[in-house]
Amino acid sequence: MKVVQVAGFLGSGKTTTIIALSKMIASRGKKVAVIVNEIGDVPVDAKVVSEYGLKVRDIGGGCICCELLVSLAYTLEELARSYSPDYVLIEPSGVSIPSSVKDGIGLVKGLNLEKGPVIVLFDGERGHENLLDEDLGKFIKRQIAGADVVAINKIDAIGDEAARSQEELIRAVNPNAKILRISAKDGVGLEELVSVIA
Amino acid sequence: MADGDKGKPFHEAPHEEEGLSISGYGSTFVLRFSRPFSLDEIKVLAADLIKSIEGTLMRSGAKGIGHIKIHIRGRSGYLRADTIGSKYGIYMDGTISELEESLQMTINTIALGSSKEDVHRVTMGSLEDTAKRFNFMVDEVKPQ
Numbered sequence: 001m002k003v004v005q006v007a008g009f010l011g012s013g014k015t016t017t018i019i020a021l022s023k024m025i026a027s028r029g030k031k032v033a034v035i036v037n038e039i040g041d042v043p044v045d046a047k048v049v050s051e052y053g054l055k056v057r058d059i060g061g062g063c064i065c066c067e068l069l070v071s072l073a074y075t076l077e078e079l080a081r082s083y084s085p086d087y088v089l090i091e092p093s094g095v096s097i098p099s100s101v102k103d104g105i106g107l108v109k110g111l112n113l114e115k116g117p118v119i120v121l122f123d124g125e126r127g128h129e130n131l132l133d134e135d136l137g138k139f140i141k142r143q144i145a146g147a148d149v150v151a152i153n154k155i156d157a158i159g160d161e162a163a164r165s166q167e168e169l170i171r172a173v174n175p176n177a178k179i180l181r182i183s184a185k186d187g188v189g190l191e192e193l194v195s196v197i198a
Numbered sequence: 199m200a201d202g203d204k205g206k207p208f209h210e211a212p213h214e215e216e217g218l219s220i221s222g223y224g225s226t227f228v229l230r231f232s233r234p235f236s237l238d239e240i241k242v243l244a245a246d247l248i249k250s251i252e253g254t255l256m257r258s259g260a261k262g263i264g265h266i267k268i269h270i271r272g273r274s275g276y277l278r279a280d281t282i283g284s285k286y287g288i289y290m291d292g293t294i295s296e297l298e299e300s301l302q303m304t305i306n307t308i309a310l311g312s313s314k315e316d317v318h319r320v321t322m323g324s325l326e327d328t329a330k331r332f333n334f335m336v337d338e339v340k341p342q
Contacts, residue, residue, distance in 0.1 A: 010220075010264035010308055011282030016289075040224030042341070044267040044306040048278050051269075051292065065212060094264065094308075095220055097212040125286050135218050136310070142212070157286075185289070 001080055002114040003088045003105055004197050008121030009130065009140050010094030013153040015045045017121060017184035017193075018089050019052050024194050025087055026054075033057070033085040035075055037064040039093040055083055063093055065100035072101075073108045080111050087116070087198065095139075099146030117196055120147035120177075124154040128166055144173045149180060149196055156183040220264055221314040223321050224306035226339040229329070234297035237277070243332050244268050244279040245288050250324035251307055252284055258320060261311030268305050272298035302339070 006018050015036070022032045033055040036046040039062070046058030057075050064072040072090075079085060092101050098118045105115065120143050123130070131137040144150055150170050152163055167179050178196065182189035235243070248266050255263065267280040274296035281288045307321045329336050 038224075038306065039220070039308060040222040040306045042224035042226055042304055042306060044224065044269045044304050047269045047271070047304060048267075051276050051278070063212065095212060095218075100212065123282070126282060139212070139218055 001085055001088060001112060002116045002197075003076070003090065004116035005090045005092065005098055005101055005105075005118045006121065007092050007096060007098040007101070007118065007143060007147075008094065008153075009123060009127070009136075009143060012094070012121040012123040012127070013184045014091045014094070014121055015048055017151070017153065017182070018091050019049060019054070020184050020187065020190055021194055021197065022054050022089060023052065024190060025198050028198065030086040030198065031084065032087045032089065033079050033083055035059065035072070035079070035088060035090045037068065037072075037091060037093045037096065039063065039095055045091065055079075055085065063096050064090075065092060065096040065104060069104040069107070072104055076105075076108055076113070077111060097142055097146060102146065117148040118146055119149045119151060119193070119196075120144055121151050121153045122166065122170060124152045124158045124163065124166065127152075128162070128169070131169060141173045144170055144177070147174055147177045149178045149193070150174065151180045151182045151189070151193055153182050153184055155181040155188055156186050219261075219311050219313075220308060221312055221317045222264070222306065222308040223314065223318040224304065226302060226304040227325065228300060228302055228337045228339060230300045230335040230337075231298070232333045234299050235301075236297055237294045240270060240277055240294060240298070240301070241279070241290060243328060244270065244277060244290070246331065247305075247324060247328045248279060248281050248288055249284055250327055251321055252281070254320045254324055255307075255309050255312060255317070258312065258316055260309040260316075262309070264308030264310055266305075266307050268303060270294075271302045272296075272300075274298065
C-alpha cells in the first residue's frame with residue numbers, strides 16, 4: 001500500500017487533482033483509496049470525491065498533521081484491512097504542513113506501507129500573490145519546503161512567463177523538489193504527475 | 199522538511215503557530231423549492247450564494263477567501279461549485295438531469311482574517327438572503 005500525499009494551500013486544486021489522478025491510476029487496474037482531511041466540521045470534498053465512484057474516507061474538524069494524527073493512523077489501518085488498496089492518496093487540509101503529515105505517516109506501525117512522494121500543489125492563479133503576503137507567504141513556503149514534487153496547478157490560466165517566474169520562486173524555497181506544470185481541470189501534465197506516483 | 203517541523207508532528211494547528219487567522223464554517227441543509235428547479239437555475243442559485251458570502255465577508259473586514267465550496271445533491275445528480283474568490287471565477291462540475299423540487303446542499307466557507315463566528319454568521323445570513331431571492335425553504339441537517 002503506497003501512501004501519497006497531495007497537499008497545498010486552500011484553493012490550490014487538491015480535490016480536482018486527486019480525482020483526476022485516482023481515475024488515471026485506477027484505469028491501470030490498481031485499487032485506489034482517498035483520505036480527505038478538511039478544516040471544517042462538515043466534509044464537502046469527501047462528498048465530491050465519492051461522486052466519482054472512488055473509495056473515500058473523510059477526517060474532518062481539524063488537521064491530520066497535529067490533533068487528528070491518530071485518526072489518520074486508524075483510517076490507514078481500516079482501509080488496509082477492509083479494502084487493501086494499492087495506493088492511498090491523502091488530501092490534507094489546506095492549512096496542513098506536509099512534512100508533519102509525512103512524519104505522522106512514519107509513525108504508523110504494523111502496516112506494510114510504502115511512503116510515496118509528497119506532492120504540493122501551488123496555485124498558479126493566486127499563489128504568487130499569496131507568497132508576497134508576509135504571513136501567508138511564510139506559511140506557504142513551509143508547505144513547499146516539505147515537498148518532493150511541487151506541481152504548479154491551473155497552468156491553463158497563466159502564461160509561460162508567469163509560470164517561469166513561479167518556478168524560480170519555488171526553486172528558491174525548495175531547490176531539491178521536482179517542479180511540474182499541470183492543469184487538473186484540463187488534464188495537462190497529469191501523466192507526468194502520475195508517473196512520479198505509480 | 200523545514201527544520202522547525204522536524205520531529206514534532208504533535209503541535210497546535212500550524213496556521214495558528216504562524217499567527218494566521220483562518221476560520222471555517224460548514225453545514226448541510228435541505229432546500230425545498232416552491233416549484234421544480236432546473237440545472238441552470240440551480241447553477242445560478244449556487245453562484246448567487248457564493249457571491250453573496252464572499253461579498254459580505256469582504257465587506258465585514260475579511261482579508262481574503264480561503265475557499266467557498268458547495269456540494270448539491272438531488273435525485274438526478276449532483277453539482278459542485280467552488281471558488282477562491284469570484285475574480286478567479288466559480289468552478290462548477292457535475293450535472294443534475296431532471297427538475298428537482300428539493301436538494302441537499304453542503305456549504306463550506308473558509309475565510310482569512312475573520313473569526314469563526316463571523317464566517318458562520320455571514321454564511322447563514324447569505325443562505326437566508328438567497329432563499330428569499332429564489333423562494334425556497336431551508337432546513338439545517340443536524341450532524342448524526
